[in-house]
Amino acid sequence: MKKILLIALVFINLLPYLSYNNTIYAESDNKEEKKILKENDLNFGLGLQLFGSTFSGGWIDYSITKHINIELGVGYLGYYAGLRYFFEKIKSNWNLYLGCNYSKLMLGPTVNTIYMPIGYEYISESNFTFSGELAAFLMINAYPPFFLLGALKIGYLF
Secondary structure, X not given: OHHXXXXXXXXXXXXXXXXXXXXXXXXXXXXXXXXXXXXXXXXXXXXXXXXXXXXXXXXXXXXXXXXXXXXXXXXXXXXXXEEEEEOOOEOOEEEEEEEEEEEEEEOOXXXXXXXXXXXXXXXXXXXXXXXXEEEEEEEEOOOOOEEEEEEEEEEEEO
């Protein structure tokens, strides 16, 4: 747990050095321009999660590219770290993503798990975010080894 907090603090301190502006635009089907998020626009997020790999808790994420986010979370049953891949990130739109997280659950004996979600995230004009996901949950050396989980997340992007 101390290692995760230390990594998170180092990561947060590096954020200002990893950001830059590079606007990219795409045309919608009805020929109106809509803004795709900048390469590292809204690159840091904080939020709360209900259900998921740690049952409930908080998360932070950082966009390392316009398609890939690193996510760290701590919850009621443990902690996790992983990646989410967005096919396209557009403000005021639902954005499809796939992910893979490694988590440790503290259920008496520690249980290592892999959590692989597919979900949709909505980013509002005011930078609030809401997402829902369904995931394969694999427990390593535990029974039952596999089942489905879901999660709801709310947060704010900076």
